[in-house]
């Protein structure tokens with residue numbers, strides 16, 4: 367399993383695993399030719415899950431559980447602390463169930479990150495094979511304590527599970543297990559690239575989750591990642607599945623718009639590549655934008671590279687706030703926009 371996590375990173379860095387259509391480009395913000403604010407007056411501050419962030423950006427969960435993950439999570443956590451943004455580790459199953467490389471996660475504790483998200487997978491909440499260890503409340507608490515987390519992200523990654531050879535394809539009973547966790551812990555439901563619909567979000571909200579990371583279609587496609595892994599292994603069936611489902615899911619902007627009436631915190635991820643994309647997501651009602659694929663390469667190279675890339679993102683967001691006359695994140699939510707292309711068709 368740790369090898370799989372390392373392999374995922376290599377594939378994401380080396381191959382183009384993005385969805386074939388850029389849904390965020392369908393969101394056009396109106397230019398304000400007379401902003402009547404000074405750029406230095408702009409505040410990107412935001413509150414998310416009761417935590418104050420200097421900018422509405424969250425590095426969403428990617429890694430942990432193998433030796434090379436320690437430096438990646440260290441670079442990400444350090445940069446998140448410097449910029450005052452959120453940071454999540456990847457699935458902590460390796461550490462809480464198998465006791466593998468706990469330091470690759472706990473390294474996050476060394477940095478004063480304003481919002482830290484633990485990460486476990488919904489498939490691991492139920493028995494996939496008879497007698498297999500599952501993640502219950504005790505293990506989830508362990509996962510949170512390992513990194514000093516403020517919230518627990520439970521990822522819903524059934525697209526990936528159905529394509530990858532090691533896939534865990536039992537999903538019956540996940541909602542009730544999520545509900546058990548959510549009665550005792552601050553649980554955020556997180557997709558991993560296929561988006562969350564309003565109906566599913568309602569069921570999860572009733573189960574007690576406090577927010578969502580919609581991680582929609584258009585960014586990193588795990589079907590694509592598994593497609594490349596299948597080619598390497600000569601697994602024709604998985605290669606075919608990965609190619610067929612490459613662009614599966616609910617587009618990220620559509621998911622953000624769908625969830626707006628729920629009035630719960632929403633992190634918009636899936637295809638956020640620039641600060642302009644982040645601004646687009648917030649203009650649609652998201653509380654923050656989440657990035658993974660855009661930052662992983664820098665995170666494998668070093669802290670300076672990671673900080674530089676994230677700083678660019680924040681500066682782009684600020685520039686767009688200036689050009690839309692938005693002094694605060696709240697102002698940005700209300701800016702005039704046009705929704706076109708495939709995204710518009712989805713909404714119709």
Ligand SMILES: Cc1cc2nc3c(=O)[nH]c(=O)nc-3n(C[C@H](O)[C@H](O)[C@H](O)COP(=O)(O)O)c2cc1C
Nearest residue numbers: 426427428456457521558581585586636637658659
């Ligand atoms: C290398 C890599 C590993 C990932 N591992 C996890 C994981 O362990 N848990 C999780 O919830 N999401 C995981 N994700 C999904 C991301 O958090 C995110 O939802 C998805 O990649 C879409 O965002 P993006 O287009 O910015 O990459 C991973 C993503 C990448 C690129």
